[in-house]
Amino acid sequence: MEWISKSNILVVGLGLMGGSYARALKRLGFHVSAVDVREESIRYALENGIIDRGATEPDPGILGASDAVIFALYPTVFKEWIRAHQAALKPGAMLTDVTGVKSCVVYDIQAMLRPDVEFIAAHPMAGREVYGVENSDERIFLGANYIVTPTGQNTPEAVEWCKSLGKLLGFSRISVLSPEEHDEMIGFVSQLTHCIAVALMTCSDNRHLVDYTGDSFRDLTRIANINDAMWSELFLMNREALLRQMDGFIGELETLRGLLADGDREGLREKMRLSTERRSYFNKR
Amino acid sequence: MEWISKSNILVVGLGLMGGSYARALKRLGFHVSAVDVREESIRYALENGIIDRGATEPDPGILGASDAVIFALYPTVFKEWIRAHQAALKPGAMLTDVTGVKSCVVYDIQAMLRPDVEFIAAHPMAGREVYGVENSDERIFLGANYIVTPTGQNTPEAVEWCKSLGKLLGFSRISVLSPEEHDEMIGFVSQLTHCIAVALMTCSDNRHLVDYTGDSFRDLTRIANINDAMWSELFLMNREALLRQMDGFIGELETLRGLLADGDREGLREKMRLSTERRSYFNKR
Numbered sequence: 001m002e003w004i005s006k007s008n009i010l011v012v013g014l015g016l017m018g019g020s021y022a023r024a025l026k027r028l029g030f031h032v033s034a035v036d037v038r039e040e041s042i043r044y045a046l047e048n049g050i051i052d053r054g055a056t057e058p059d060p061g062i063l064g065a066s067d068a069v070i071f072a073l074y075p076t077v078f079k080e081w082i083r084a085h086q087a088a089l090k091p092g093a094m095l096t097d098v099t100g101v102k103s104c105v106v107y108d109i110q111a112m113l114r115p116d117v118e119f120i121a122a123h124p125m126a127g128r129e130v131y132g133v134e135n136s137d138e139r140i141f142l143g144a145n146y147i148v149t150p151t152g153q154n155t156p157e158a159v160e161w162c163k164s165l166g167k168l169l170g171f172s173r174i175s176v177l178s179p180e181e182h183d184e185m186i187g188f189v190s191q192l193t194h195c196i197a198v199a200l201m202t203c204s205d206n207r208h209l210v211d212y213t214g215d216s217f218r219d220l221t222r223i224a225n226i227n228d229a230m231w232s233e234l235f236l237m238n239r240e241a242l243l244r245q246m247d248g249f250i251g252e253l254e255t256l257r258g259l260l261a262d263g264d265r266e267g268l269r270e271k272m273r274l275s276t277e278r279r280s281y282f283n284k285r
Numbered sequence: 286m287e288w289i290s291k292s293n294i295l296v297v298g299l300g301l302m303g304g305s306y307a308r309a310l311k312r313l314g315f316h317v318s319a320v321d322v323r324e325e326s327i328r329y330a331l332e333n334g335i336i337d338r339g340a341t342e343p344d345p346g347i348l349g350a351s352d353a354v355i356f357a358l359y360p361t362v363f364k365e366w367i368r369a370h371q372a373a374l375k376p377g378a379m380l381t382d383v384t385g386v387k388s389c390v391v392y393d394i395q396a397m398l399r400p401d402v403e404f405i406a407a408h409p410m411a412g413r414e415v416y417g418v419e420n421s422d423e424r425i426f427l428g429a430n431y432i433v434t435p436t437g438q439n440t441p442e443a444v445e446w447c448k449s450l451g452k453l454l455g456f457s458r459i460s461v462l463s464p465e466e467h468d469e470m471i472g473f474v475s476q477l478t479h480c481i482a483v484a485l486m487t488c489s490d491n492r493h494l495v496d497y498t499g500d501s502f503r504d505l506t507r508i509a510n511i512n513d514a515m516w517s518e519l520f521l522m523n524r525e526a527l528l529r530q531m532d533g534f535i536g537e538l539e540t541l542r543g544l545l546a547d548g549d550r551e552g553l554r555e556k557m558r559l560s561t562e563r564r565s566y567f568n569k570r
Binding site for chain 2: 175189196198200201202210216218219223227228229232235239243248256269274282
């Protein structure tokens with residue numbers, strides 16, 4: 001599975017993430033095509049040299065010529081796309097994705113897929129609070145994590161191919177997790193934190209406090225600016241794992257609340273010391 | 286109450302905040318003294334030109350010569366200090382503080398204070414996750430909020446003096462709130478957010494996730510590195526307001542959890558849209 005044999009790359013879904021993949025791959029010398037329903041996205045990408053070729057429909061000419069396909073679609077749209085258009089894919093093509101949830105996507109896609117193409121799932125943990133190919137920027141990959149989530153159906157070659165794609169894109173840390181491990185981790189690290197930021201904004205009308213907020217409040221709520229269509233889908237597709245994480249966190253907040261209500265200074269201090277000690281591990285990288 | 290008549294300034298408690306006040310005021314040309322029980326702090330500050338004069342005891346010579354006194358002590362220590370040493374203060378002296386909670390400090394101090402000195406409370410909303418005069422830095426005031434919290438006992442001159450002190454120190458926004466308004470605000474903007482960061486760290490042993498955390502998780506938990514002695518005291522001294530804020534936030538998280546458990550996509554999206562709209566107000570400053 002040499003990269004030389006994957007020189008024609010197709011990006012399906014040319015938003016922030018798809019656009020950033022396209023920019024990085026084109027700069028690396030690949031021939032990059034894109035399919036997106038939004039005509040302005042294709043036009044913008046062609047005019048700005050982000051892609052070599054584009055279409056607003058899954059053009060069989062483009063599909064049949066693509067050695068590798070990167071899907072940067074919402075999970076439900078991704079499944080529909082595979083169902084409707086996989087017949088036009090090139091035999092031997094390697095497929096990957098950027099989807100932020102894995103268990104409820106990877107197995108379904110692999111189950112319906114033609115046997116002569118392979119889907120190896122990945123989650124590039126990068127992003128910005130802006131949307132669209134117009135805001136795409138391959139620098140978002142630098143310093144970020146890239147996680148490959150193979151199943152028993154994947155070949156070792158596909159896992160290696162996918163890892164090398166992450167390296168080529170410029171990610172700093174490449175890991176391999178099972179879809180289930182990935183979803184549990186992402187439920188805590190990303191989805192729970194977005195829930196917290198949203199709840200901080202919606203629990204009361206706090207706009208009159210804008211004059212009094214410092215950096216820590218702004219840091220904490222930066223992700224409260226949230227794409228509701230995408231994140232509601234990600235939450236719902238990872239429902240069980242996220243519910244577990246929310247329950248663990250709410251339970252811990254209730255414990256802290258109890259210590260405060262009881263005036264238990266030593267109990268509060270113990271929690272704070274544990275927090276400080278654990279947080280120190282996150283400074284070292 | 287001209288500044289010219291307040292040229293001798295005493296800082297009581299020479300930690301990060303007291304040290305930063307001292308640096309700023311000395312640079313502005315004031316004669317700055319400091320009292321701190323920690324001998325190394327006084328020595329460091331003298332050797333590094335942060336103060337002009339220092340002592341590890343409340344030296345009557347220093348106290349009697351100080352036109353203005355800034356208290357940068359823990360709330361309970363502050364009250365004890367006033368009780369024990371106020372007799373040595375200069376008649377007509379103006380006192381202020383940096384305490385992060387107000388209702389349970391300001392009234393007690395004013396009630397016990399000599400009638401010929403005045404205490405006007407203030408909260409400089411600045412800080413760093415490091416401690417001690419060795420880490421003091423007057424740049425922490427730039428861009429930050431400074432809140433004066435007068436009571437009915439304060440003179441308009443003292444309020445003006447305190448506001449002008451905030452301006453001189455370099456704070457960007459100077460506000461006036463009642464002690465009660467201040468405590469409600471700080472319960473939400475600062476204390477609740479610290480509770481959240483602590484609970485995120487203590488709800489499970491998440492150290493194995495360090496390889497997968499992105500910027501948003503690091504931003505959210507930066508304040509989980511917390512001075513347990515100081516923050517447990519601040520929480521307990523603002524208990525009622527913080528319990529109200531925690532209850533509101535936990536209730537909202539439970540609502541989000543219910544929407545997720547019910548698979549209520551539109552309900553989730555509505556919360557996310559409200560969150561995004563409200564957060565936009567915090568970007569404008």
